[in-house]
Amino acid sequence: xxxxxxxxxxxxxxxxxxxxxxxxxxxxxxxxxxxxxxxxxxxxxxxxxxxxxxxxxxxxxxxxxxxxxxxxxxxxxxxxxxxxxxxxxxxxxxxxxxxxxxxxxxxxxxxxxxxxxxxxxxxxxxxxxxxxxxxxxxxxxxxxxxxxxxxxxxxxxxxxxxxxxxxxxxxxxxxxxxxxxxxxxxxxxxxxxxxxxxxxxxxxxxxxxxxxxxxxxxxxxxxxxxxxxxxxxxxxxxxxxxxxxx
Amino acid sequence: xxxxxxxxxxxxxxxxxxxxxxxxxxxxxxxxxxxxxxxxxxxxxxxxxxxxxxxxxxxxxxxxxxxxxxxxxxxxxxxxxxxxxxxxxxxxxxxxxxxxxxxxxxxxxxxxxxxxxxxxxxxxxxxxxxxxxxxxxxxxxxxxxxxxxxxxxxxxxxxxxxxxxxxxxxxxxxxxxxxxxxxxxxxxxxxxxxxxxxxxxxxxxxxxxxxxxxxxxxxxxxxxxxxxxxxxxxxxxxxxxxxxxx
DNA sequence: GACTTTTAATGACGTCGTGTCAATAATTGA
DNA sequence: TCAATTATTGACACGACGTCATTAAAAGTC
Numbered sequence: 001x002x003x004x005x006x007x008x009x010x011x012x013x014x015x016x017x018x019x020x021x022x023x024x025x026x027x028x029x030x031x032x033x034x035x036x037x038x039x040x041x042x043x044x045x046x047x048x049x050x051x052x053x054x055x056x057x058x059x060x061x062x063x064x065x066x067x068x069x070x071x072x073x074x075x076x077x078x079x080x081x082x083x084x085x086x087x088x089x090x091x092x093x094x095x096x097x098x099x100x101x102x103x104x105x106x107x108x109x110x111x112x113x114x115x116x117x118x119x120x121x122x123x124x125x126x127x128x129x130x131x132x133x134x135x136x137x138x139x140x141x142x143x144x145x146x147x148x149x150x151x152x153x154x155x156x157x158x159x160x161x162x163x164x165x166x167x168x169x170x171x172x173x174x175x176x177x178x179x180x181x182x183x184x185x186x187x188x189x190x191x192x193x194x195x196x197x198x199x200x201x202x203x204x205x206x207x208x209x210x211x212x213x214x215x216x217x218x219x220x221x222x223x224x225x226x227x228x229x230x231x232x233x234x235x236x237x238x239x240x241x242x243x244x245x246x
Numbered sequence: 247x248x249x250x251x252x253x254x255x256x257x258x259x260x261x262x263x264x265x266x267x268x269x270x271x272x273x274x275x276x277x278x279x280x281x282x283x284x285x286x287x288x289x290x291x292x293x294x295x296x297x298x299x300x301x302x303x304x305x306x307x308x309x310x311x312x313x314x315x316x317x318x319x320x321x322x323x324x325x326x327x328x329x330x331x332x333x334x335x336x337x338x339x340x341x342x343x344x345x346x347x348x349x350x351x352x353x354x355x356x357x358x359x360x361x362x363x364x365x366x367x368x369x370x371x372x373x374x375x376x377x378x379x380x381x382x383x384x385x386x387x388x389x390x391x392x393x394x395x396x397x398x399x400x401x402x403x404x405x406x407x408x409x410x411x412x413x414x415x416x417x418x419x420x421x422x423x424x425x426x427x428x429x430x431x432x433x434x435x436x437x438x439x440x441x442x443x444x445x446x447x448x449x450x451x452x453x454x455x456x457x458x459x460x461x462x463x464x465x466x467x468x469x470x471x472x473x474x475x476x477x478x479x480x481x482x483x484x485x486x487x488x489x490x491x492x
Numbered sequence: 493g494a495c496t497t498t499t500a501a502t503g504a505c506g507t508c509g510t511g512t513c514a515a516t517a518a519t520t521g522a
Numbered sequence: 523t524c525a526a527t528t529a530t531t532g533a534c535a536c537g538a539c540g541t542c543a544t545t546a547a548a549a550g551t552c
Contacts, residue, residue: 007519011529031364035509046531051511115429116362118277128431135432143437158447158464164437168426169419169448176422177414183361185374186381191389191410201404202415202452209451218404253548257500281538292502297540 015053018043019067022060027106031113034060058122062131065114068107069134071239072100073141078235079228080141086149087212088224093142094174094203095228098196099236101178108178142167154213166210173202200225261299264289265313268306273352277307277359304368308377311360314353315380317485318346319387324481325474326387332395333458334470339388340420340449341474344442345482347424354424388413400459412456419448446471 021042025034036057040047054060079092101108113119114131146163149155157166177199180187192198204221216224267288271280282303286293300306325338347354359365360377392409395401403412423445426433438444450467462470 007529030367032509036511037509047511048513048532049530052529056511057509114431115425117429120431121276132432132435135430136436139432139436161444161447162437162439165439165441165444165447168423168438168441168444172422172426172445172448173415173419174422175426176418176420179361179425180414180418180421183363184381185360185366186378186385189378190382190385191408192414193408193411195411195414198407198411198414199418201407201411202418205404205455206448206452209455253500278538282540283538293540294503294542295501298500302540303538 011053014043014045018050018053018060019064023064023106023110026061026064026113027109031061055124056122058119059124059127061110061113061119062123062127064110066127066131066134068104068111069131069138071104071107071236072096072111073134073138074239075100075232075236076138076141078232080145082228082231085214086145086152086154087207087214087216089145090142090170090207090212091221091225092228092232093145094170094200095225096232097174097178098225098229099232101182103233103236105182109182112179139164139167139171142171149212155210158210169206170203173199173206257299260289260291264296264299264306265310269310269352269356272307272310272359273355280306301370302368304365305370305373307356307359307365308369308373310356312373312377312380314350314357315377315384317350317353317482318342318357319380319384320485321346321478321482322384322387324478326391328474328477331460332391332398332400333453333460333462335391336388336416336453336458337467337471338474338478339391340416340446341471342478343420343424344471344475345478347428349479349482351428355428358425385410385413385417388417395458401456404456415452416449419445419452 018039021039022034025038034057036047036050039060040050043050054063075096076093079096080089082089082092084092120128143163143166146155146157146166150157150163157163177195181195187195200222201218204218207221208215264285267285268280271284280303282293282296285306286296289296300309321342322339325342326335328335328338330338366374389409389412392401392403392412396403396409403409423441427441433441446468447464450464453467454461
């Protein structure tokens with residue numbers, strides 16, 4: 001039936017629309033400002049209708065976070081698909097992180113909400129699963145690079161370290177620096193001028209420490225990172241225009 | 247006057263008491279569960295009295311976070327005072343981080359609230375300053391170690407890197423791994439068994455990468471870390487019994 | 493000790509937000 | 523055309539924050 005599917009489509013549409021309205025509020029005015037009443041009136045629907053789509057406010061926040069994580073995954077995926085040796089691919093992943101937290105800083109900010117237990121615990125296990133899956137895929141993707149590196153003899157993992165534990169280090173240092181840069185109250189006062197450059201250096205040194213082949217200069221490391229940065233920038237812009245939404 | 251000071255003391259006491267009641271609620275039942283009404287009734291005071299002490303709920307949370315940060319600083323301070331060469335002192339700091347996030351996991355969890363903009367923005371600038379100061383002192387303390395290392399010729403900082411930027415790397419990797427371990431939904435499913443050991447390895451490799459003298463084996467690195475761990479464990483237990491509160 | 497002044501404590505109140513649910517409207521199916 | 527199903531509505535109950543006029547207690551004064 002045409003009418004049926006039209007109605008159904010309308011309802012599905014609305015879900016997207018709710019998220020589209022919610023995102024800037026959460027971002028620019030904070031969690032408190034995001035209220036179901038307000039969303040409903042912006043949608044020109046009653047509050048009850050909103051609750052047909054999302055059982056609570058928290059679920060909306062996690063839905064937003066999931067959207068953001070999916071964008072992250074696409075960036076990672078594009079990075080992994082670059083035609084390069086394993087060490088360089090890892091730089092591409094690093095570049096993807098930089099893009100994500102710089103160009104898509106809002107997405108990074110929204111993704112952080114999943115770590116708030118108030119929000120995580122109140123939302124449905126279905127959505128929690130989706131988020132877990134998305135995170136797993138991201139990790140798996142990067143672990144593949146490590147795996148290949150080992151197989152190609154470009155890297156020897158230390159005794160007893162899994163590929164996942166290897167990437168955990170890079171994950172932690174990148175993630176940590178991003179959160180600290182975004183939220184640490186005293187960072188600017190304290191002489192940390194260019195956090196990104198510092199982290200690049202640390203990652204470079206870490207790669208050297210593990211003797212990940214091919215060895216390279218820091219200048220080459222930076223140059224390559226910049227190059228991947230640009231390519232991923234283009235890619236992500238195309239992505240956005242294809243989907244007509246960011 | 248005796249009576250005056252008794253009253254004044256009573257009021258001061260109450261501030262501590264409020265925090266002592268608030269902490270376990272925030273920790274075990276979450277932010278929602280911490281309500282001014284409830285705190286007031288537990289104190290057997292009216293709500294208004296509570297508001298004489300703290301202008302809002304957020305301020306209570308930041309006050310708790312500050313207490314926790316002060317404990318962290320004490321651990322760092324004890325680590326820095328260990329009689330050891332610079333590289334080993336940095337291990338002691340690493341051990342202090344481990345103690346803080348393992349033995350005092352609740353403090354770590356509470357400290358995280360300062361990164362919530364809802365809470366940060368609503369509380370007084372006086373308290374924000376105190377927190378910034380405490381963080382600065384922590385950073386400064388560790389930066390000193392790097393400084394000394396350079397002065398003693400045990401470390402060459404890469405061109406253009408400040409001591410603060412050097413420690414930023416270690417800070418980020420430790421902090422990042424702690425947050426990820428605590429909150430990342432898919433970590434266990436994904437083959438990251440012993441996050442602490444992995445991070446020790448990464449820090450070790452990083453130190454090697456910078457050729458921080460004296461060079462050492464990973465086994466020595468781990469053994470020394472364990473040793474500092476124990477010493478700081480004892481220290482922190484004494485600290486707690488001295489202050490009759492944790 | 494009687495008093496005034498200052499300081500502290502109280503809790504009813506206004507306000508706002510969540511989430512529910514019986515009632516109503518719209519859509520579908522027969 | 524009408525019954526059955528599905529979607530929408532908004533009044534309502536509830537709970538929390540933060541205020542403030544009112545009341546109580548303590549300090550200061552003679």
